[in-house]
Amino acid sequence: DVKVTQSSRYLVKRTGEKVFLECVQDMDHENMFWYRQDPGLGLRLIYFSYDVKMKEKGDIPEGYSVSREKKERFSLILESASTNQTSMYLCASSYIQGHQPQHFGDGTRLSIL
């Protein structure tokens, strides 16, 4: 069965900290994605990656960076966390073919104090 695993369900950090969110998929998917989900705004794409060491900015990349050193792992980094980055973060992955859906992790609820 398809599995996308996010390292934490809940995380509390302080303003100014460097925060790492990890995501691992076991389906050999080429594509991986990071979204943030806020009430009334739906899912907003932060970054995605279509191959190892490749990345593309999404709609809201400011304040974030990503790393994909291995095909199965995609990390989201908050360089200097701020309170407006308090949110639910969803990782997803998919095959490269257009008809293939995304598979999602359970999400990480991140609070920045």
Next chain:
Amino acid sequence: AQTVTQSQPEMSVQEAETVTLSCTYDTSESDYYLFWYKQPPSRQMILVIRQEAYKQQNATENRFSVNFQKAAKSFSLKISDSQLGDAAMYFCAYRSVNGNQFYFGTGTSLTVIP
């Protein structure tokens, strides 16, 4: 970029009744894929149903079916015989044939009334 619009932030339905969730999208492409995802409270987002734009026949998965109107760029989800477990946030999504990115609507929160 393509845009996906879900105009109903919240919907409710009586158990065992039928409900339709609306989704419209904007694209200049002729071929693409459309998806409905379900996100139960505090649980993982899962695929409900998908539709290929080149197929005229509407997709069906058990109690879930879509009404795909390509010319109108409309992709609504019909849930028949609603169950308490159908209560969730539902997202409509678009993907190009040759694209990696998915475009999501803002979601519709469905409440099922016992």
